[in-house]
Amino acid sequence: MFTGIIEEVGHVKGIHPNDGTRRLEISASTIYRNLGIGDSVAVSGVCLTVIDMIENGFAADLAAETWERTSFSRLAPGAAVNLELPLKADGRLGGHMVQGHVDGMGRFLGLEAIPNAQDYWLHVEIPSDLDKYLVFKGSIAIEGISLTVAKLSGNRLSVAVIPHTCSVTNLASLNPFDPVNIETDIVAKYLEKWMNRSAESSECSDTGPRE
DSSP states (O other): OBOSOOOEEEEEEEEEEETTEEEEEEEOSSGGGGOOTTOEEEETTEEEEEEEEETTEEEEEEOHHHHHHSGGGGOOTTOEEEEEOOOOTTSOOOSOOBOSOOOEEEEEEEEEEOTTSSOEEEEEEOOGGGGGGOOTTOEEEETTEEEEOOEEETTEEEEEEOHHHHHTSSGGGOOTTOEEEEEEOHHHHHHHHHHHHHHHHHHHHTOSOOO
């Protein structure tokens, strides 16, 4: 479990294809010192398992599905990625509950300076099937960053981003229409399943004989 509070921006050191999978090597400044083989780490919102330690960094293997269903498909050596260690049992939940399981890919539309402020609007195009999990002022993880939904208009999502967030994440390195990882609020997904089951139970109870 993660919180969406990015601890460090790392960089892709290498991507090595290997019989249908890929080995992703990440260089970092400090976070790798707290990692060992078998540990979990969130890389731009994707929960990965460390399979090797390299000089000033770590390596993780990517299944073909992970490569195809996440923003990793746009990565190249030197690309910036957001890094976060799992939440400790006695740690603070500074952002929101983030599993590291990407629900879909959105598209980065840009950072727009807010007039008479130092903040920015982050605009992202979201997949239509994820819209049902998003609400005004609800939580969302974009590239692993815990953010709050500020505007929803069709398939366009906007969140307000402070300068600090831009400086400690990979947002400033993104180009228009780059794919970005989206994970919606886990509570919304559980609620949907509960409501669907309630509806099914109600339908079953109405199928008995009638006079």
